[in-house]
Amino acid sequence: MSQQNDKNLLNGWLGKFMRSKWYPGIFTWPAMIIFAIIIYQTLWGPSSAHDNFGSAMTWVLWWPIIPLIFILLGRFWCAICPFATLSDFVQKYFGAQLKVPKFLRSYGIWIIDALFILITWADHVYGIVGSPRGTGYLLMLLFTGVVVIGILYERRTWCRHLCFLGGLSGNYSRAGMIELRATPDKCKICKTQSCYKGGDKAPGCPMFEFPKTMDTSAQCNLCGYCVKNCPNDSITLKTRTATKELWNIQRPQLQESFLAIIIMGIVFVQNVTMLDIWPSMLAALESFTGTSSYFVNFTLAFSIAMSLPVLIMMLPAYFASKSGQETMLKNLSRFGYAIIPLDLAGHLAHNLFHLLAEGLAIYYTAIGMFGVEVEYTTAAILDPSTIQIMQYGLVLLGTIGSIYAVYRIAKASYPAGTNTRKMILPYTIIMIILGIINFVLFYLPMAHRM
Amino acid sequence: MLIRRVSIVVVIILSLFPSLALADGTHKPVIKEPINITQGEYEIDIYVYPEPIKTGKTEFQFLIMKNDKQIESTLLLEYEMDDQEHANDGHDSHGKETAFVGLQQVELPFDAEHSMHLVMLDIPIKGQWNFTILFEHGADHQESHSSNEDRILFHLNVLDSGPNLIFLAMLGNIMVLTMVASAIIQRKKEVEQYVAAE
Numbered sequence: 001m002s003q004q005n006d007k008n009l010l011n012g013w014l015g016k017f018m019r020s021k022w023y024p025g026i027f028t029w030p031a032m033i034i035f036a037i038i039i040y041q042t043l044w045g046p047s048s049a050h051d052n053f054g055s056a057m058t059w060v061l062w063w064p065i066i067p068l069i070f071i072l073l074g075r076f077w078c079a080i081c082p083f084a085t086l087s088d089f090v091q092k093y094f095g096a097q098l099k100v101p102k103f104l105r106s107y108g109i110w111i112i113d114a115l116f117i118l119i120t121w122a123d124h125v126y127g128i129v130g131s132p133r134g135t136g137y138l139l140m141l142l143f144t145g146v147v148v149i150g151i152l153y154e155r156r157t158w159c160r161h162l163c164f165l166g167g168l169s170g171n172y173s174r175a176g177m178i179e180l181r182a183t184p185d186k187c188k189i190c191k192t193q194s195c196y197k198g199g200d201k202a203p204g205c206p207m208f209e210f211p212k213t214m215d216t217s218a219q220c221n222l223c224g225y226c227v228k229n230c231p232n233d234s235i236t237l238k239t240r241t242a243t244k245e246l247w248n249i250q251r252p253q254l255q256e257s258f259l260a261i262i263i264m265g266i267v268f269v270q271n272v273t274m275l276d277i278w279p280s281m282l283a284a285l286e287s288f289t290g291t292s293s294y295f296v297n298f299t300l301a302f303s304i305a306m307s308l309p310v311l312i313m314m315l316p317a318y319f320a321s322k323s324g325q326e327t328m329l330k331n332l333s334r335f336g337y338a339i340i341p342l343d344l345a346g347h348l349a350h351n352l353f354h355l356l357a358e359g360l361a362i363y364y365t366a367i368g369m370f371g372v373e374v375e376y377t378t379a380a381i382l383d384p385s386t387i388q389i390m391q392y393g394l395v396l397l398g399t400i401g402s403i404y405a406v407y408r409i410a411k412a413s414y415p416a417g418t419n420t421r422k423m424i425l426p427y428t429i430i431m432i433i434l435g436i437i438n439f440v441l442f443y444l445p446m447a448h449r450m
Numbered sequence: 451m452l453i454r455r456v457s458i459v460v461v462i463i464l465s466l467f468p469s470l471a472l473a474d475g476t477h478k479p480v481i482k483e484p485i486n487i488t489q490g491e492y493e494i495d496i497y498v499y500p501e502p503i504k505t506g507k508t509e510f511q512f513l514i515m516k517n518d519k520q521i522e523s524t525l526l527l528e529y530e531m532d533d534q535e536h537a538n539d540g541h542d543s544h545g546k547e548t549a550f551v552g553l554q555q556v557e558l559p560f561d562a563e564h565s566m567h568l569v570m571l572d573i574p575i576k577g578q579w580n581f582t583i584l585f586e587h588g589a590d591h592q593e594s595h596s597s598n599e600d601r602i603l604f605h606l607n608v609l610d611s612g613p614n615l616i617f618l619a620m621l622g623n624i625m626v627l628t629m630v631a632s633a634i635i636q637r638k639k640e641v642e643q644y645v646a647a648e
Contacts, residue, residue, distance in 0.1 A: 043618075047576060047610040093457055096632040096639075133613055144621040148628045152635075 008236040010227060018224040027080040035082035042136030052132040053365040059129050060358050064351030067344050070172035071242060078169060078221035083142060084159055087150035094151045100161065108161030109255035113262060115164040117306065120266050124273060124298050156206040160219060170218035171260050174245040175340050179238055180220050182211040186234035195226035202228040211235060215250055243401050246337045247408035254329055257336025261313050264339055264434060265306040267346035271441040272305065309434065316426035323422065334413055335427050338405040342431060345398020346438050349391040356382045391442040399435030403428050487604050491517050494602060504611035505576050512558065512567040525558040525583055527569060532578040558583065576610040
């Protein structure tokens with residue numbers, strides 16, 4: 001629970017707004033309309049990403065600002081996500097309301113991890129980001145998954161257990177600056193538990209969370225249902241220091257830590273393949289493998305990039321297990337979360353390039369839908385050197401954030417008096433190494449997406 | 451209850467969509483006017499399906515006349531994406547040059563049944579494509595020819611074929627089947643509840 005700032009944002013106009021019928025619909029329906037346009041444009045619009053509004057909106061606007069939303073507003077995107085709206089809609093008219101199967105509850109995050117890796121791999125091998133059709137097919141596959149799961153299972157099972165973005169947002173939201181919690185003293189007297197079960201004003205928590213015992217922002221999508229339903233005015237919405245939740249995770253999960261580490265690998269892959277040196281790296285791989293098949297050579301590079309952060313993070317975990325304090329996996333589960341600030345920084349910095357160096361493409365492709373053709377040579381909002389300085393700044397902040405998270409996790413996880421230096425030092429060195437790798441990747445010139 | 455019945459009707463209508471999409475795929479349109487090319491002694495009528503040409507598999511039919519006499523020997527066909535078209539395409543999001551299809555060469559056999567030269571080509575990218583039909587000179591070729599073959603060059607504009615409708619229809623089918631399955635599950639639950647209540 002946040003100690004720094006006790007001001008409950010729900011006491012003012014925000015609380016009134018979230019309790020009203022306008023929230024979150026006032027955001028949800030415009031998002032749905034824009035999403036429909038994006039689907040149409042990616043599938044039936046111009047086949048060149050350069051001219052496609054759907055591609056521009058998805059990869060130049062939405063993907064870059066998503067991590068920013070997670071830092072500032074937690075998992076708010078999930079409250080207005082068109083897929084969530086779609087899931088609720090099909091569930092209302094066709095829902096079978098089956099309970100979530102045990103395997104999804106137990107292994108859902110692993111499925112999310114696998115999906116994230118698969119989609120990133122498929123993007124490079126088959127072309128998703130650079131191909132409006134590819135983007136459209138991906139969105140339609142997700143659309144189908146959402147509809148199927150929404151029809152069969154209760155609440156937002158897709159969002160909670162299967163959405164690859166949900167896994168990412170869960171991790172990033174832990175580093176976010178906003179938290180929704182209940183007031184335990186008020187919950188003690190509650191007879192209805194409407195926050196979870198639902199009430200007259202809104203359904204129960206779609207993310208299967210029980211606010212009374214909720215101690216993480218990872219699953220809370222700020223839909224406001226509990227705020228509307230709570231008869232005791234127990235729900236609070238407060239700001240907090242960014243990354244604070246990472247310092248004291250009560251139940252570290254290996255699959256969540258693994259996702260956090262894997263995201264670093266994905267940032268590496270996304271950066272490396274957009275560098276000018278990538279063709280020469282590819283050529284080197286071709287001579288190593290003896291084949292010019294991009295499928296084979298990229299898969300090899302991808303595997304290396306994915307494995308690198310995992311292996312690096314396993315080193316201190318291994319030594320920690322040798323010292324007898326805890327098992328390797330438990331140690332990795334605990335400290336894996338510390339990489340999230342660097343993940344966020346790398347993700348933001350990479351996509352900042354696309355947003356600021358190609359941002360005007362959103363405007364040009366939008367007017368292009370109405371027949372106004374503009375042959376543009378640059379879609380940049382800022383010049384490359386300014387963007388690069390912003391990227392360095394973000395990587396530096398992310399590295400510091402991760403190092404501090406290592407320190408705080410070590411302090412919070414072991415009894416007072418434990419010598420945590422043995423734990424802190426190796427992980428700190430690793431965060432510095434990862435920070436330097438990111439720095440170098442952003443130092444090298446990057447190609448455009450549009 | 452009414453909403454459920456309406457939904458079932460909508461579901462049935464939606465399930466027709468994949469069949470329509472498949473039917474559209476097999477229906478051959480009326481053959482339109484051929485593209486006519488006249489160059490020196492040669493006169494060529496080109497029929498293409500689909501017309502206009504779109505990315506993917508395209509059938510070409512050539513009626514080739516030389517000095518008003520139809521040619522029936524096997525010829526060679528070369529085709530490639532236009533250089534300038536590729537230069538305008540830029541790069542994809544990972545810095546790779548967008549695929550440029552270099553010179554391809556295929557045999558152009560004469561089909562006796564159709565009395566035409568037939569070939570099926572797979573054109574992967576939209577834009578301007580350059581085609582060349584090669585006519586090898588026979589034993590009676592004249593010394594004045596500067597090369598061993600005559601070349602007839604023509605350009606065709608290829609449009610984007612749009613999304614794969616079969617794939618989308620398949621996804622639609624999956625959603626439809628799920629709706630049907632859900633209706634069955636709900637019905638089963640109702641029956642069980644009724645039996646339990648009894």
